[in-house]
Amino acid sequence: MRTRPLKVALLGCGVVGSEVARIMTTHADDLAQRIGAPVELAGVAVRRPSKVREGIDPSLVTTDATALLKRGDIDIAIEVIGGIEPARTLITTAFEHGISVVSANKALLAQDGAALHAAAEANGLDLYYEAAVAGAIPLVRPMRESLAGDKINRVMGIVNGTTNFILDKMDSTGAGYQEALDEATALGYAEADPTADVEGYDAAAKAAILAGIAFHTRVRLDDVYREGMTEVSAADFASAKRMGCTIKLLAILERAADGESVTARVHPAMIPLTHPLASVREAYNAVFVEAEAAGQLMFYGPGAGGAPTASAVLGDLVAVARNKLAEATGPGESAYTQLPVSPMGEVVTRYHISLDVADKPGVLAQVATTFAEHGVSIDTVRQQGKDGEASLVVVTHRAPDAALSGTVEALRKLDTVRGVASIMRVEGE
Incomplete structure (x- = not known):
């Protein structure tokens, strides 16, 4: 074993960073044996140096992350700051000074992953980011290494623990959205401002990263169709249960049947209770991967939290430390296919539509005609009427999303349709 330690700069020391420092200290001997050399925490860059950080030598703490990276003896930087800046500049600085990088920054990788990969490759260095998607679940490396010889056609997953907790509570207890969100906030699953989670931004960033790996093409955050879950109601769950389904916020990444394009989307969807993702409860994450040779694989575990x-x-x-010792690098960006990302309108899916309609003869025929005019076939219809009003629940067969959304807009204009109560896609069948 080499006795000279590999020196590590820790950029950020919040919930995750403090756990990284703790594990590096308490498991130092084991890490050294696994790597083939000791790893030493050589500096910790923070914004608030006065904060007490248990187990971290105060002499290692600095507010000047740039100076830490430029001092000349750092081998590996761990970036757990989050956000775009200063993380982007610091990672670039690390590469310029011969430092490989481990990052947990999903937002930055989704936005500027291509440029960061290019900088790493230009300097003969590693950029690893397993923690950027699905927390503790080993997913990124299996997809870009273990499945490198296979062809991935579809990835569908729950990649945000906060939203899964909220939807699980709505399903299991009958709670409304706000009540379930309040519980998630009280338990620390949801931030004071939960927008990034409940509006799907967090899941969309992870979807962009996974799509790039799965399909060997560059997918940016802006390429991912995104729809939040704040409009999901108890009535939606009641309808889902009548169909033998539940509701999850899903990231869905697909290769077109002809192999010439890909799609990436995040939105709430009904999935059958028989699907493995339907049983994912509380704040857990799970990702279902469909590959040509390997078949169906599911990765499951805690998706967030300091220790995971x-x-x-x-x-x-x-992994990066072993590469350093071997004077080698691991796999970088694989974007050789350069496939276009198709718009949401070209995605083929199913709709569950709940309409408030007048309770009188001919309404169902008028609604059915509207579907037919847009080339959308109806699978099932359920109607309930009372006191001159009625609810009409329609589930379609598979059709392009543009045709389905066009049908909904046409239904809104019918005199007999008083309102479209809810629209939800049906997936996983």
């Missing part, structure tokens, strides 16, 4: 995310960071640290 730190586990993924330390796994990357071990």
Whole structure:
């Protein structure tokens, strides 16, 4: 074993960073044996140096992350700051000074992953980011290494624990959205401002990263269709149960049947209770991968939290450190296919539509005619009427999303349709 340690700069020391530092300290001997050399925490860059950080030598703490990276003896940087800046500049600085990087920054990778990969490759360095998607679940490396010889056609997953907790509570207890969100906030699953989670931004960033890996093409955050879950209601869950389904916020990535394009989307959807993702409860994550040779695979586990995310960071640290010792690098960006990302309108899916209509003869025929005019076939219809009003629930067969959304807009204009109560896609069948 080499006795000279590999020196690590930790950029950020919040919930995840503090766990990374703790594990590096308490498991130092084991990490050294697994790597083939000791790893030493050589500096910790923070914004608030006065904060007490248990287990971290105060002499290692600095507010000047740039100076830490430029001092000349750092081998690996771990970036757990989050956000776009200063993380982007610091990672670029690390590459310029011969430092490989482990990052947990999904937002930055979704936006500027191509440029960061190019900078790493230009300098002969590693960029690893297992912790950027699905927390502790080993997913990024299996997809870009273990399945490198296979062809992935579809990825569908629950990649945000906050939203899964909220939807699970609505399903299991009958709670409304706000009540379930309040419970998630009280338990620390949801931030004071939960927008990034409940509006699907967090899941969309992860979807962009996974799509790039799965399909060997560049997918940016702007390419991902996104729809939040704040409009999901108890009535939607009641309808889902009548269909033998539940509701999840899903990231869905697909290769077109002709192999000439891909799609990436995030939105709530009904899925059958028989699908493996339907049983994912509380704040857990799970990703279902469909590959040509391997078939169907599911990755499951805690998707967030300090210790689980730190586990993924330390796994990357071990891999990057081994590469350093071998004077080699691991796999970089694979974007050789350069496939276009198709718009949401070209996605083929199914709709569950709930309409408030007048309770009188001919309404169902008028609604059915509207579907037919847009080339959308109806699978099932359920109607309930009372006191001159009625609800009409229609589930379609598979059709292009543009045709389905066009049908909904036409239904809104019918005199007999008083309102479109809800629209939800049906997936996983």
